[in-house]
Amino acid sequence: MKVMVIVKASAASEAGVMPSKELMEAMGNFNQELVNAGIIESGDGLKPSSEGLRVHFSGAKRSVTQGPFVETNELVAGYWVWNVSSLDEALTWVKKCPNPMMDDSDIEIRPFYSKEDFAEIKDSAGVIAQEKTLQQTLSIQKATLNNYLFFSGRCEEALNYYVQHVGARIGMLIRFSDSPDPLPEGMLAPGFENKVMHCEFTLGDSKVLASDGCGEGTKLSGFSLALTVATADDAHRVFAALAKGGEVTMPLAETFWSPLYGQLIDQFGVAWMVMLPGATP
Template identity: 70%
Template sequence: MKVMVMVKASPSSEAGKMPSEELLTAMGKFNEELVGAGIMESGDGLKPSSQGVRVRFSGNKRVVTTGPFTETNELIAGYWIWNVNSLEEAIEWVKKCPNPMEEDSDIEIRTFYTMEDFAEIDPDGKEAAHEDAMRHTIAMRKAKVNNYLFFSGRCEEAMNFYQQHLGARINFMLRFNESPDPVPEGMLQAGFENKIMHADFTLGDANIYASDGCDDATSFSGFSLSLTLQTAEDAHKAFNALAEGGKVNMPLAKTFWSPLYGQLVDKFGIAWMIMLPGEDAPQ
């Protein structure tokens, strides 16, 4: 069951008075408990209504009114979104909450509608399917995409190389023989027990995952990493370092979209595009 837990406004919250350090700490600990229990989805405090607006609907008319609003006991100063097993569970959690105001205050719990509540007016499930599609679209737009590179046994060497020449930062590295779970028998090529099972490193503003894979047969095709630098000197240094032991497909040169652009494949088989930003340069 999803519920919204609303902290009602009070004279002090509407006056914009900030919570004491003691209350801030206590609320922080309460939020930690909610997160630890796995029920908290989100939660925020709201600024006073003096910094808000209302839009009144009357037929086709829309009337905008700026705050403050006088009905303090009807206003909201903050909220949480919780996923609980029952309304009773939500009530027990609210009882544990520190008083969020310096004066007497109220916290209101309201349950969310679900599409099952609209079954009678949506008998064919068309609107439910539409809602589900929109939720999936929102979830996918919030998803994080990372490049995952497989180095056929040269992962550690490659990350150290990129660290030295491109300023990469190695964040994490786990070898197959360090795995908490045993690697299935026959999964690894002989001699790969000490190779990198999973690692991640940061290059520029991108976080990249990496692995040796399970054997030395992996090859890259139809894939490039694009690296945009700010000066010609830096572009040449990066290009020359990556070209050592690799293959230059297009030397650094001026193009219609970039003052300096080139393509190469480094000695680990990774394809790169090195460029300076231009008005129409790919970002």
């Protein structure tokens, strides 16, 4: 379930008092725990209400009030969005949180509505379908797309050249010999055992993915578009759409580098990799 964890404002936060270094460090450590646990989607602190606006709705009229707003106990100073298994899990995490204020404070946990909550409303099917489409669109807008180059045995040579001459910065690099799973017999050309299975390098503000591929040769053998999406539903939906009229070269499946990964060539001849983000070994 998805919950919003709301840090209520205090007199100090409304006065713009900044947290101490010790509190910043404690909250940073707590946020790192949330990241490590894989439950946090987002989180931010809010400036005092003196820097905000409030819009009042009355029929067709709209009136705007400049902050500050006096009801401090009703104001929000910050929040997280978490994906947890239950309210009890969210409560357990909140109890671990350092006091987010220099004085007494409150943190509120509020579950999000889901589509299922509205299913019993009469004639709501069309609205629910529209909401699902909007959520899918928003999710895909957050996906990342990278070029994936295949160097046919010269990947490491190319990386070193790009580092020396165009300032490339090498990130992760995995060789075929690093794979914890045995490769299918006959998949790898002789002499490719120590070649680059996968790597990432940054050039300017762009990240490029690369590999030696599995075959022989001395020239660039092609490229793919590597699409990383947020959820398994996104991966299956996008993979099925791209595969329609095309050719699946590797069905979606769990791999040691991704919870879900697959390859295909679409009906226009473009090669794609669709994957979920995963921890690298």
